[in-house]
Amino acid sequence: MNFGLPAEPELGTTVLGPDDIQRALTRIAHEIVERAKGAADVVLLGVPTRGVPLAQRLAQRLAAIDAGFDPAAALGELDVTMYRDDLHRNPTRTIGVTRLPASGIDGRVVVLVDDVLFSGRTIRAALDAISDLGRPRAVRLACLVDRGHRELPIRPDFVGKNLPTSAAEHVQVRLAEIDGEDAVVISGRGGVDAGEER
Amino acid sequence: MRHLLSAADLSREDAIRLLDTAAQMAATQSREIKKLPTLRGRTVVNLFFEDSTRTRISFETAAKRLSADVINFSAKGSSVSKGESLKDTALTLHSMGADAVVVRHWASGAPYQLAHSGWLGTVDSPVAVLNAGDGTHQHPTQALLDAFTIRRHLVGRAGGAGRDGVGKDLTGLKVAIVGDVLHSRVARSNVNLLHTLGAEVTLVAPPTLLPVGVESWTCATSYDLDATLTGWCPDAVMMLRVQRERMSGGSGAFLPSPQEYSRRYGLDKRRLGALPDHAIVMHPGPMNRGLEISAQAADSDRSVIVEQVANGVAVRMAALYLLLAGGSSAEGTSL
Amino acid sequence: MTDNVTTYLLRGVRPLGGDAVDVLLSDGVIAAIEAPGTARADGGVVVIDATDQVLLPGLVDLHTHLREPGREDAETVESGTRAAAAGGFTAVHAMANTTPVADTAGVVEQVWRLGQDAGWVDVHPVGAVTVGLGGEHLAELGAMAESKARVRVFSDDGKCVHDPVLMRRALEYVKAFDGVVAQHAQEPRLTQGSQMHEGVVSAEIGLAGWPAVAEEAIIARDVLLAEHVGSRLHVCHLSTRGSVEIVRWAKSRGIDVTAEVTPHHLALTDELARGYDPTFKVNPPLRTADDVEAVREGLADGTIDIVATDHAPHPVEDKDCEWAAAAFGMTGLETALSVVQQAMVDTGRMTWADVARVLSANPARIGRIDAEHGRPIAVGEPATLALVDPAAIRVVDGGAQQTASVNTPFRGRTLPGRVTATFLRGRATVLDGSPVEPAGTRGGR
Numbered sequence: 001m002n003f004g005l006p007a008e009p010e011l012g013t014t015v016l017g018p019d020d021i022q023r024a025l026t027r028i029a030h031e032i033v034e035r036a037k038g039a040a041d042v043v044l045l046g047v048p049t050r051g052v053p054l055a056q057r058l059a060q061r062l063a064a065i066d067a068g069f070d071p072a073a074a075l076g077e078l079d080v081t082m083y084r085d086d087l088h089r090n091p092t093r094t095i096g097v098t099r100l101p102a103s104g105i106d107g108r109v110v111v112l113v114d115d116v117l118f119s120g121r122t123i124r125a126a127l128d129a130i131s132d133l134g135r136p137r138a139v140r141l142a143c144l145v146d147r148g149h150r151e152l153p154i155r156p157d158f159v160g161k162n163l164p165t166s167a168a169e170h171v172q173v174r175l176a177e178i179d180g181e182d183a184v185v186i187s188g189r190g191g192v193d194a195g196e197e198r
Numbered sequence: 199m200r201h202l203l204s205a206a207d208l209s210r211e212d213a214i215r216l217l218d219t220a221a222q223m224a225a226t227q228s229r230e231i232k233k234l235p236t237l238r239g240r241t242v243v244n245l246f247f248e249d250s251t252r253t254r255i256s257f258e259t260a261a262k263r264l265s266a267d268v269i270n271f272s273a274k275g276s277s278v279s280k281g282e283s284l285k286d287t288a289l290t291l292h293s294m295g296a297d298a299v300v301v302r303h304w305a306s307g308a309p310y311q312l313a314h315s316g317w318l319g320t321v322d323s324p325v326a327v328l329n330a331g332d333g334t335h336q337h338p339t340q341a342l343l344d345a346f347t348i349r350r351h352l353v354g355r356a357g358g359a360g361r362d363g364v365g366k367d368l369t370g371l372k373v374a375i376v377g378d379v380l381h382s383r384v385a386r387s388n389v390n391l392l393h394t395l396g397a398e399v400t401l402v403a404p405p406t407l408l409p410v411g412v413e414s415w416t417c418a419t420s421y422d423l424d425a426t427l428t429g430w431c432p433d434a435v436m437m438l439r440v441q442r443e444r445m446s447g448g449s450g451a452f453l454p455s456p457q458e459y460s461r462r463y464g465l466d467k468r469r470l471g472a473l474p475d476h477a478i479v480m481h482p483g484p485m486n487r488g489l490e491i492s493a494q495a496a497d498s499d500r501s502v503i504v505e506q507v508a509n510g511v512a513v514r515m516a517a518l519y520l521l522l523a524g525g526s527s528a529e530g531t532s533l
Numbered sequence: 534m535t536d537n538v539t540t541y542l543l544r545g546v547r548p549l550g551g552d553a554v555d556v557l558l559s560d561g562v563i564a565a566i567e568a569p570g571t572a573r574a575d576g577g578v579v580v581i582d583a584t585d586q587v588l589l590p591g592l593v594d595l596h597t598h599l600r601e602p603g604r605e606d607a608e609t610v611e612s613g614t615r616a617a618a619a620g621g622f623t624a625v626h627a628m629a630n631t632t633p634v635a636d637t638a639g640v641v642e643q644v645w646r647l648g649q650d651a652g653w654v655d656v657h658p659v660g661a662v663t664v665g666l667g668g669e670h671l672a673e674l675g676a677m678a679e680s681k682a683r684v685r686v687f688s689d690d691g692k693c694v695h696d697p698v699l700m701r702r703a704l705e706y707v708k709a710f711d712g713v714v715a716q717h718a719q720e721p722r723l724t725q726g727s728q729m730h731e732g733v734v735s736a737e738i739g740l741a742g743w744p745a746v747a748e749e750a751i752i753a754r755d756v757l758l759a760e761h762v763g764s765r766l767h768v769c770h771l772s773t774r775g776s777v778e779i780v781r782w783a784k785s786r787g788i789d790v791t792a793e794v795t796p797h798h799l800a801l802t803d804e805l806a807r808g809y810d811p812t813f814k815v816n817p818p819l820r821t822a823d824d825v826e827a828v829r830e831g832l833a834d835g836t837i838d839i840v841a842t843d844h845a846p847h848p849v850e851d852k853d854c855e856w857a858a859a860a861f862g863m864t865g866l867e868t869a870l871s872v873v874q875q876a877m878v879d880t881g882r883m884t885w886a887d888v889a890r891v892l893s894a895n896p897a898r899i900g901r902i903d904a905e906h907g908r909p910i911a912v913g914e915p916a917t918l919a920l921v922d923p924a925a926i927r928v929v930d931g932g933a934q935q936t937a938s939v940n941t942p943f944r945g946r947t948l949p950g951r952v953t954a955t956f957l958r959g960r961a962t963v964l965d966g967s968p969v970e971p972a973g974t975r976g977g978r
Contacts (some may be wrong), residue, residue, distance in 0.1 A: 079222070080235075080353075082226075082234045082235070082264075082519075083234070083235055083236070083523070087236065087523045087524065087525075088523070088524070089525050090522055090525055091524050091525065092519075092523055092524030093523070094215070094218075094219070095219050095222040095223075095519070096222070097222065098222070098225065098226075118271065128235065132229065132231040132233075132234075133229065133231075173299050179398040206737075282849070283853075283854055284854055285853055285854065303855070304857075305739065305855035305856060305857040305858060306728075306738060306739035306740050306856065306857065307739075307740070307811070307855070307856050308809075308810070308855045310809050311809050311855065311856075312812075313938030314808070314840035333739050333740075333857065334739035334741075335740075336738075336739070361793060383739060386737070386739060387600055398544070409735070409742070410731050410735075410736060410742060410744070411731070411732045411733040411735060411736030411737070411742075412736055413733070414733040414736070415736070415737075449722075450725070451723075485878030498538070531822055
């Protein structure tokens with residue numbers, strides 16, 4: 001059914017509000033600094049679409065924690081389209097931008113930032129992409145929501161919220177930069193998923 | 199669109215999507231590791247009924263950078279000695295499991311026939327056909343790489359737009375295409391595509407090398423290169439290759455002599471100086487130095503000729519990606 | 534021939550589209566024409582209900598490629614003439630560009646005899662003007678004229694007699710036996726490598742152009758030559774507005790010129806080349822919509838004397854290939870009448886009497902076979918006739934035709950009219966729309 005409104009399922013349940021998201025990001029930022037023993041070597045790579053603004057928000061927080069952290073020099077985005085294993089199962093995807101900090105990622109601690117961790121296939125693609133781009137000292141994974149149902153041996157290092165779901169449910173992360181509001185919404189079977197990718 | 203047959207088939211949106219995709223591909227080509235896994239398991243056949251090492255290598259490089267398997271199939275033959283028929287070749291390729299066929303052919307329309315004959319694939323499992331130049335008809339990837347090069351230099355670097363002019367068309371730009379328009383698939387493709395992208399085109403040629411019927415094309419024509427350069431001030435000048443045999447052959451020759459052609463239509467040092475400061479010089483190659491373009495012009499800092507070659511790989515990667523990466527059954531697979 | 538000829542009664546038929554009558558065919562002639570429903574059908578008379586059908590004199594094609602001898606893979610005299618009968622024809626002129634070329638009495642007699650043996654229509658061989666169609670030496674025109682084939686039409690069709698001196702000699706020479714030179718008007722130098730009409734479409738799709746002037750220049754030269762030497766000239770398959778105007782001018786000057794147009798030039802345009810389907814590759818090429826309009830005008834006003842098919846069968850492999858590698862030509866015998874009906878009759882530009890003129894009487898007169906063909910529909914005239922149901926509708930299917938080749942440009946198109954019966958001197962070659970195997974001839978296929 002389509003009533004002429006944006007095809008966003010408003011029927012879902014909001015499980016995280018704006019404040020929850022802000023708190024989760026702040027906590028993740030601290031965990032990143034703690035784990036890396038400072039923010040100096042950290043490079044944040046957002047995975048489009050919603051990983052990019054999340055990475056930007058994390059960068060601001062890292063700069064607040066560690067004054068030596070320069071967001072401009074440690075922030076990038078990593079488009080994984082050309083590394084996906086499901087290209088042939090879907091309509092042609094538009095290739096996004098990949099942009100690395102000028103100093104590259106060799107020897108750095110790369111933190112991949114994505115909104116929802118689900119099957120793990122996107123992250124698998126991201127790991128392949130990273131290995132073509134350089135040789136980081138370590139790669140870590142930060143995600144706002146881990147909803148389970150992994151299909152690959154991939155585990156996040158930093159999680160905003162673990163969200164047990166059934167495979168038929170849909171988890172949508174909405175961010176002010178893109179969607180006009182901050183929220184994490186679960187909707188039941190039948191809706192059209194917009195913000196997640198298996 | 200399932201095939202890339204003619205620049206005339208591309209809408210403005212299609213063309214910009216191709217160029218934007220090419221921009222992302224180009225970005226990957228400055229990396230140390232240039233190979234991407236995107237088309238792993240797909241098979242691309244380069245089917246060349248006419249020699250063109252440059253174009254074949256460009257397509258081959260593009261396909262390999264995307265990890266496709268590449269089979270080169272040379273089926274040379276002229277209109278006099280046909281050799282293996284197009285139909286039998288197509289049936290062979292289909293049975294070999296090609297996902298895409300890049301076809302270069304001396305006969306205008308051969309790629310169109312391949313795509314529409316039913317010889318290659320079926321409605322359910324189509325084989326994408328990419329036209330790598332057919333007769334005197336079309337060479338769409340050449341026009342795309344030309345447009346990409348123009349956009350990168352004249353839109354991307356003019357400020358305002360993002361890097362490489364991503365998302366933009368060529369509105370307001372003026373392009374002069376000079377030389378043997380009559381026999382040129384490059385000219386035909388560029389007239390179509392540059393017009394679609396909002397640029398103005400003037401074809402400059404001796405009257406014998408403009409086709410009857412050119413008045414219906416979406417461009418202006420001129421017989422006078424000097425007047426076009428100084429009076430119209432093009433942003434880009436594209437010199438076409440002129441084959442020397444067009445100037446011999448007695449009463450059938452199109453021109454009196456190479457010298458006269460060079461004097462009237464060659465891009466030499468003096469004409470180079472008449473161009474606006476920002477204007478770029480292009481040539482699809484291979485060049486006849488000293489005939490349609492002088493060494494000074496070809497090697498000047500205005501010349502983007504070498505860059506055109508590199509951009510050719512990126513554009514062909516984009517075309518292969520958009521035609522081959524998506525699911526064949528998904529109706530959203532549009533190029 | 535001594536076939537046991539049946540007596541036929543055509544009930545309610547409209548001769549030349551006129552008022553309904555009963556027409557009795559007996560002993561090879563039209564035996565009676567009576568008011569509808571009044572003719573008596575005695576025992577042994579086959580009655581055909583021809584209500585609302587049109588009776589025409591048997592059609593005469595001045596321009597047919599039967600391909601035999603040499604290209605029996607494309608067509609034979611037998612298959613081509615069966616196709617002709619199915620199309621309502623009772624006589625065809627078989628073009629000379631066979632292998633060997635029909636440039637001697639021997640070859641033309643062979644073709645003539647093959648036609649006799651087949652028995653579908655009268656086959657009148659066309660003799661080559663020059664030896665081997667080479668355009669250099671006159672063939673033995675007199676010998677062909679005096680042969681059993683009694684050749685009266687001479688043509689290098691497929692090639693143009695482009696040497697003006699040779700053309701002059703040919704025009705003069707054939708006067709001795711009341712012959713005519715049928716010129717394929719194509720200036721060879723202007724059409725080297727040509728693939729299609731030169732114009733907007735060729736410029737766009739990148740096929741080498743065949744300019745209208747290459748046809749018009751030859752026609753202009755030839756009508757002036759014909760005037761100068763006082764000969765008659767026939768112009769094959771003219772296709773452009775300029776050609777129509779030149780012929781119109783020549784006729785106004787009293788020059789003895791006749792002209793033909795093909796069905797496809799009355800119906801199709803160069804836009805069809807856009808799909809690169811070589812079915813639409815033909816020589817002269819399909820022209821523009823304006824040219825189509827001009828040839829229709831010319832046919833309606835009598836500038837163009839006849840419609841001739843230029844039936845040019847080709848094997849599949851010569852058309853199932855790149856446009857530039859494909860052969861020129863299209864089949865036409867079984868669609869000609871329908872195309873003329875659609876383009877000229879159904880549009881109100883011509884009557885059925887006009888159709889009889891351009892598809893029977895005029896070509897018979899030009900070919901000098903008008904004692905047997907193209908006759909009026911009157912008592913005592915030969916029962917050499919075509920019966921047409923103009924209300925029928927059909928979708929053209931090349932594979933279902935009688936010709937051995939499938940290269941019809943009308944494939945898939947809906948055309949009006951159907952030949953239901955053809956009679957050659959009283960013998961039915963087609964009945965109920967299907968060919969009737971001639972009895973007492975070679976027999977079988």
